[in-house]
Amino acid sequence: MRAALRALAAAAIALVVAQGSARADRIEEAWRRGNEAYLHGDYAGAVAAYEEVERHGVGSSDVAFNLGDAYFRKGALGPAIWAFERALALDPNDEDARYNLNQARKLAARRARDRQTGQAGQQSQPVQQGQQGIDGEDRDPAWMRLVAGTPAATETWVFVAFYLAFFAVLFGRRWARGESRPALIAGAAVLAVSALLSGALLAGRVYLDRIPFGVVLPDEVAVKEGADVNYRTSFEARAGLRVRIVDRDQDWLRVRLANGLEGWVRAQDVGRI
Numbered sequence: 057m058r059a060a061l062r063a064l065a066a067a068a069i070a071l072v073v074a075q076g077s078a079r080a081d082r083i084e085e086a087w088r089r090g091n092e093a094y095l096h097g098d099y100a101g102a103v104a105a106y107e108e109v110e111r112h113g114v115g116s117s118d119v120a121f122n123l124g125d126a127y128f129r130k131g132a133l134g135p136a137i138w139a140f141e142r143a144l145a146l147d148p149n150d151e152d153a154r155y156n157l158n159q160a161r162k163l164a165a166r167r168a169r170d171r172q173t174g175q176a177g178q179q180s181q182p183v184q185q186g187q188q189g190i191d192g193e194d195r196d197p198a199w200m201r202l203v204a205g206t207p208a209a210t211e212t213w214v215f216v217a218f219y220l221a222f223f224a225v226l227f228g229r230r231w232a233r234g235e236s237r238p239a240l241i242a243g244a245a246v247l248a249v250s251a252l253l254s255g256a257l258l259a260g261r262v263y264l265d266r267i268p269f270g271v272v273l274p275d276e277v278a279v280k281e282g283a284d285v286n287y288r289t290s291f292e293a294r295a296g297l298r299v300r301i302v303d304r305d306q307d308w309l310r311v312r313l314a315n316g317l318e319g320w321v322r323a324q325d326v327g328r329i
Contacts, residue, residue: 057159087109089105102122134327136156141329149207167294226244269301270300272325279311297313
């Protein structure tokens with residue numbers, strides 16, 4: 057776990073200065089209070105202070121990163137993973153947030169396995185399906201991992217480069233001599249395929265950015281068959297699971313796991329990314 061408190065970016069404060077220096081002062085005070093609480097081991101106080109900064113509308117990867125770090129130290133893995141996810145959404149190149157997110161996810165999965173092992177040891181019969189770990193619950197489809205693993209700017213520039221190179225080769229073929237024309241035609245075909253593939257990757261990015269995702273916040277959540285507490289529990293979801301939000305019914309969300317399983321949870325138990 058990389059614990060490295062960050063300074064609040066001046067640009068984030070500048071966003072609210074125009075609305076009143078008093079508000080900017082409150083933000084700087086809450087930020088200072090959060091950092092001091094963290095350094096003194098008061099992680100609950102640090103969480104409260106950083107959340108106050110966010111309530112003032114400061115959307116910063118630095119705030120989300122420090123909040124995630126404080127949550128992690130406090131032992132709240134679900135909220136920590138949610139905060140690191142938001143830090144990466146704001147800054148996809150934040151390698152510290154990516155590293156901490158991976159470490160928090162591993163710890164959350166290990167804790168869930170330990171709880172299941174303890175439950176199985178206390179029961180005289182095997183653990184039921186709703187209490188077992190679910191294969192593939194935290195592994196997105198391959199296309200999502202490919203799209204998410206490439207920065208949006210890289211996907212855009214790769215597509216533009218192949219697209220322009222394809223037409224440049226076609227244009228140059230008009231003045232090419234006879235012996236070089238076959239090579240240019242083959243090169244144009246390769247560039248066309250590359251442009252199509254990179255275009256599909258870019259289209260996947262656009263589609264993925266429109267999908268609402270969330271993170272399970274409590275250590276364990278009973279996923280119901282319907283939007284009410286009286287419905288039967290389909291399965292248990294653990295802290296930190298990344299879920300797709302597919303529907304809403306008042307205070308309930310219908311979520312889908314990476315392996316396709318769906319069910320209903322209270323909206324308060326899922327943090328939107």
